[in-house]
Amino acid sequence: PTADIGLTGLAVMGRNLARNIARHGHTIAVHNRSTEKMTSLLEDHGDEGDFVGSESMADFVASIKQPRAVIIMVKAGEATDAVIDELTPLLDEGDIVVDAGNAHFEDTLRRQQALEERGLHFVGMGVSGGEEGALNGPSIMVGGSEHAYETLGPIVEDIAALVDGTPCATHVGPDGAGHFVKMVHNGIEYADMQLIAEAYDVLRNILGREPAELADVFREWNEGDLDSFLIEMTADVLAHTDAATGRPFVDVVADAAEQKGTGRWTVQSALDLGVPVTGIAEATFARSVSGHVEQREAARAVFSQTSDTPGVEDEEQFVEDVRAALYAAKVVAYAQGFDQITEGSNQHGWDVSPGDLATIWRGGCIIRAKFLDRIREAYEAEPDLTTLMTQEYFSKALRDGEAGWRRVVVAATQAGIPVPAFASSLSYFDALRRDRLPAALIQGLRDNFGAHTYGRVDREGSFHTLWAGDRSEVDA
Numbered sequence: 001p002t003a004d005i006g007l008t009g010l011a012v013m014g015r016n017l018a019r020n021i022a023r024h025g026h027t028i029a030v031h032n033r034s035t036e037k038m039t040s041l042l043e044d045h046g047d048e049g050d051f052v053g054s055e056s057m058a059d060f061v062a063s064i065k066q067p068r069a070v071i072i073m074v075k076a077g078e079a080t081d082a083v084i085d086e087l088t089p090l091l092d093e094g095d096i097v098v099d100a101g102n103a104h105f106e107d108t109l110r111r112q113q114a115l116e117e118r119g120l121h122f123v124g125m126g127v128s129g130g131e132e133g134a135l136n137g138p139s140i141m142v143g144g145s146e147h148a149y150e151t152l153g154p155i156v157e158d159i160a161a162l163v164d165g166t167p168c169a170t171h172v173g174p175d176g177a178g179h180f181v182k183m184v185h186n187g188i189e190y191a192d193m194q195l196i197a198e199a200y201d202v203l204r205n206i207l208g209r210e211p212a213e214l215a216d217v218f219r220e221w222n223e224g225d226l227d228s229f230l231i232e233m234t235a236d237v238l239a240h241t242d243a244a245t246g247r248p249f250v251d252v253v254a255d256a257a258e259q260k261g262t263g264r265w266t267v268q269s270a271l272d273l274g275v276p277v278t279g280i281a282e283a284t285f286a287r288s289v290s291g292h293v294e295q296r297e298a299a300r301a302v303f304s305q306t307s308d309t310p311g312v313e314d315e316e317q318f319v320e321d322v323r324a325a326l327y328a329a330k331v332v333a334y335a336q337g338f339d340q341i342t343e344g345s346n347q348h349g350w351d352v353s354p355g356d357l358a359t360i361w362r363g364g365c366i367i368r369a370k371f372l373d374r375i376r377e378a379y380e381a382e383p384d385l386t387t388l389m390t391q392e393y394f395s396k397a398l399r400d401g402e403a404g405w406r407r408v409v410v411a412a413t414q415a416g417i418p419v420p421a422f423a424s425s426l427s428y429f430d431a432l433r434r435d436r437l438p439a440a441l442i443q444g445l446r447d448n449f450g451a452h453t454y455g456r457v458d459r460e461g462s463f464h465t466l467w468a469g470d471r472s473e474v475d476a
């Protein structure tokens, strides 16, 4: 055997990850269920490094040095289990199986236990950055044992994106930790994209500016605090003209957003963990709403668009308000995502360091942004931060943006432009800082109809009012 590492599953992601590994001087064994993907990789890119191609899984395994590290990069779900079933009987004790697909972290927990019983190490590795990232440097979130990371870490850190000389790869924690944080990363990505889309919608429809003009606004924003891959790409997409029609590209694309499911998983997990990720949830539901074409058609037929677009006296101020709203709502969405990571880590005993994630998300991944440096600094200064929102830098951003944020939500609401993420983030901010919440009334109702009991503001304990009796209060 000559290969330092193996990779099976050579669709867009696996092919590019294999090339990235080879380009960094590691000899890599490559395999794919259907042989053409393997042979075409060797034909097209065999000169980029040392590849060892195999048609059969047995030859593939035999070509890797022991203890072996084998990366699986196939469609998440049943395909991954099928590959694990075919691969593992061929491995020896101490070998490392790496699932680099977008697995659900609970599948990773299950697979980890099953493989551990057979003396194999299992690593759930989250890879972000899409096709381009896989080739030129992704952000890599590794879950699994310390031992497995000792073997895998050097290669992974070698192929990851670099920011200020620091690789965008880290050992996040044991078993499902890597796939869990990759899932939340994608959830945050949903929220970020929804907020950008709302900012665009408000600017376009209230100011009546064309996409190409708005591209300039986003380009300008990219020079400041909002500097990020997604904002840069927004300018790129808005500036693009459809060749067939000569219309703005964004006007010829069907307005039904799709999803592969990681946003949904993030929200499902947040519900289980009891963490309010309102920004991610609204973003996920907004995609769902966009896809409900029949309901949208039915509603459009009944409720005409009575647009009461507010006049804007100071356009520059309004643009600045939208920028402030976008930034403030982004702070909230990221704070919520990091809350989910902290809670997931606590409940699963993973000991995840949020600051490390902010560090490795600065490059390679879709949510890469200047902003993540601020998050890294916040956790560096205070590792047990209760919420990012109260940390000095972010609390200032929220305070500075608050007035504009409110004006934008009011203007959008008046104009009938949906801003679920802007508005729900603002409500979350208001709920957190509010002295008293109407949850007190909800507790009263619950006690009345179901004797669910309540606490009091003036005494410890749990109480019940005899609603159907003399309405006296008893200790519960």
Ligand code: NBP
Pocket: 009, 010, 011, 012, 013, 014, 032, 033, 034, 037, 073, 074, 075, 076, 078, 079, 080, 082, 083, 100, 101, 102, 103, 127, 128, 129, 130, 131
């Ligand atoms: P796909 O998700 O499209 O999967 C295609 C690969 O899975 C092919 O190699 C295919 O083999 C293999 N495969 C399937 Br399908 N069923 C199989 C089975 N029963 N046994 C063996 N192999 C099987 O590829 P991708 O888009 O490159 O993504 C790979 C992984 O990376 C996924 O888990 C994805 O969620 C994750 N990911 C993707 C991105 C992205 O931007 N695309 C980003 C981050 C993570 P075949 O060639 O023989 O059909």
